[in-house]
Amino acid sequence: MGFLVAAVVLLGALTVLNLFLTMAVMRRLKQKDSGPAPDGSDIPDLPIGSRIPDFRAESTSGTVVATGDLLGSESVFAFFDTGCAVCKTTIPKLIDHADAHGLKADQVIAVVGGRESAAAYVDGLEGAATVILEDSLGPVASAFSIPGFPAFVVVDGDGRVVRAGTQSSLTAKA
Known part of the structure; x- marks a missing residue:
């Protein structure tokens, strides 16, 4: 038994x-990651050619950033999370991309999730980007349906997605 x-x-x-x-x-x-979609985007809810979602957020400098403010010129959205081991190492690539394309700080929007340890990100991005702090997967990252970090979305002057995905989307040819 x-x-x-x-x-x-x-x-x-x-x-x-x-x-x-x-x-x-x-x-x-x-x-x-199952790889990029046929259109080149590896953010399923943000295919190439789609319009960026409506959002409104306050930056660390106190300025309000909204979808309409970014129309008229190329913009880059970078999504980081302080809990991501790779995110901090991609900041120089973002800055290099901005410099190579002549983007001003108001055309480079860096969304940093995880407010508690974001000082290093803010310091690294200061002067090169407009920084928005929010909780991990906060309202802006959720509006863009960001599945993971780091993620980048390159947008044309009409507010349409040109490239979207991981750090390789910054170096890919449009």
């Missing part, structure tokens, strides 16, 4: 372990 109880307990423990491992694999597969 004791052998039977031990076998049932062992079988139950193995079943629970299997359930946890299966859930972990499924979560990982959901997070895994």
Whole structure:
């Protein structure tokens, strides 16, 4: 009888372990980047040619940034999160892109999620970008349907997405 109880307990423990491992694999597969969409964007809800979503946010300098303010010239949106290990290393690439395309700070919008440790990001972006601080996946990142960090969206003067995705979207040819 004791052998039977031990076998049932062992079988139950193995079943629970299997359930946890299966859930972990499924979560990982959901997070895994399946590559860019046929149009070149790897942000599914923001395909190339689509209009950027409406948003309104206050920058660290106190100026209000809204969708309409960015029409008329190319803009770049950069989305970072302070919990992202790679995000801080992409700041120089963003600044290089802005310099190479002659973009002013009001044309480079850097959205930093995770207010508690954002000082290093603000210092690194100061003068080169308009910085918006918000909670992780806050209102602006949610409006753009950002699936992960870092993410970049290059927009033309009409407010249409030219490129969108990871750091490679900054270096890709339009």
